[in-house]
Amino acid sequence: MPDKPDRNAIEVVNVSKIFGSGEGQVAALDKVSVSIRENEFFTLLGPSGCGKTTLLRLIAGFDFPTAGEILLYGQDIAPLPPFKRPVNTVFQSYALFPHMTVADNIGFGLEMLGKPKAEIKARVAEMLKLVKMEALAGRRTGQISGGQQQRVALARALAPQPKVLLLDEPLSALDYKLRKEMQIELKRLQNETGITFIFVTHDQEEALTMSDRIAVMSSGKILQVGSPWDIYDKPAERFVADFIGETNFLTAAISDVGNGKARATLKSGATIEATVAEGFQPKDNATVVVRPEHAKLTKDKGDLSGTVENIVYFGTDTHIHVRLDSGEAFTVRQQNTRSAGFGFERDDKVGILIGNDAAQVLRD
């Protein structure tokens, strides 16, 4: 991971947004605070209705917070209208102007800023090159494909050289293959331009592959902020663990807490080591999570034991659903190889080995 300077591009301080009034009022954001560093690819991840788009719209200026501050390099921008913020947005629907050509769309922001014509022309040409759309500069936006529209929307938002670029689920309308391509493309653009990206998505895979840091949101709150690795491997709460990837939840008795570690005694009687989030003091009983790929099946006695219920082949790997003797469900994911046979059948009695450093104690 490249070194990121510790300067904050955006600071969201205790921001709340309440829609409606009286009994019908809904808190879309509830005292949210988060800092986004300069030059980072920051993702707001969460299910629909979690408040991620609301937060983005507050930063863009399309809505104004009910309470709290939004600082852009230390200056409170919350009360400013969108056209006075050096922040640009790539819309989910692209929102390209249908009465203008591709080039006019890209140049619109600069034109509104009152830049000289020659400068606009040069910058538009540069942007067209950046998103590889030179050949279609004179087309109307209705005459180009979805992927091309996406590129134009990006170029249009990047052209005025914003301090922060906001992206509202920009890839959701593209098909799978194009989406993969654009993920790489976006990452490249972010590296080349060095602009801070704030990316909103509900797609956990997209978030994990593209982001420097991720904020997981639910019901108007930010639950956890961290690198993709942190979020995936050290989820702090049940929601985060459940929302991102597949995972196994186990109840355990916790003892010997210290140094970010604890001993967890599982229902089977086996004791494993688990990591604990910084500054968190777990109670005696807690939930421990183990990712399916961090556990291993064995024919011998493992940390857990159970019966194979179902085997699902996924091409790259196989998922084995095990019913534990304690009654809980547990999934193990095993990498497939061409040569070796799989070695387990339905209804086999199996043991499960949980690797060192594979378990995490949840906060709830």
Place this chain on the structure above:
Amino acid sequence: MATAEEVAKAAERREVRDRWLLSAPALLVILLAATGPLLIVVVYSFLAPGPYGDVKWQFSSDAWTSVFLERDIFDDTLSLAAAHVTIFLRSIKLAAVTTLATLALGFPTAYFMATRSEKTRDLWLFLITIPFWTNLLIRTFAVLQIIRNEGIINTILLKLGIVSAPVQILYTDTAILIGMAYVYLPLMVLPIYASMEKLDFRLVEAGYDLYATRFKVLWKIIFPLVKPGVIAGSILVFIPALGAYVTPSILGGGKNMMLSNLIELQFGQGRNWPLGSALSITVMIIVMVALLAYVRNAGKSGVRHG
């Protein structure tokens, strides 16, 4: 044996014939109801006036000569008919000003309606169309009640002591304009609203996001995209406004003759049906030329979308 191509051609011919047959009743109605009367007007304009109205069946181009020219009674020389020209210009000016006034009022109204929630939109639409349910004459008299010297406006102004004597609004050009704007406003609002309703307001947000101020967003994004509605509205207002009869007569007090009054006069007291016909056709030609020029001009710089 016929080739496939010949069969296809025959089928196509049959289809074309069927299409004509099926549309024949509609075409007949259009021919009789629209083109027929128009043809009569054209024919009448080339005949001589009868002594008690009607026409004498004898060719004469006098009517056409007198549209813009005047024959001196003594020496038969022709000179420009100043009265007619004045009336034409006055009517065109009134129609143009009415169009501008309804546009200025109708555009914000349509914007307001289109930005309401879906439910309240229907209510506003309903309110806008209510005046259509009332007879034009009655609506015009209602306006008269409001603006006359003893009317609502003047009563309030006097009571509040803002003026010491009633302001003369009735029987002025202002009165005509107020009446015209009121009567034709829905015709402007509805087409603009129809365009505005389809407008993707995310484009407006995109405009704000790209540093466009409110005015720039209006001028560079909203206006070009609802232009088809503005054009339709302007046409719908301009044409009937040019031939408006009731409103200018009642609110203007008949002091200043409008085109419609002039034409009416020829068929009534003037007993000059050919001149009335020629004037009518002239108005039609003016409208057509104006429309062509307008649509062409608007289309050139405008949007081709949808």
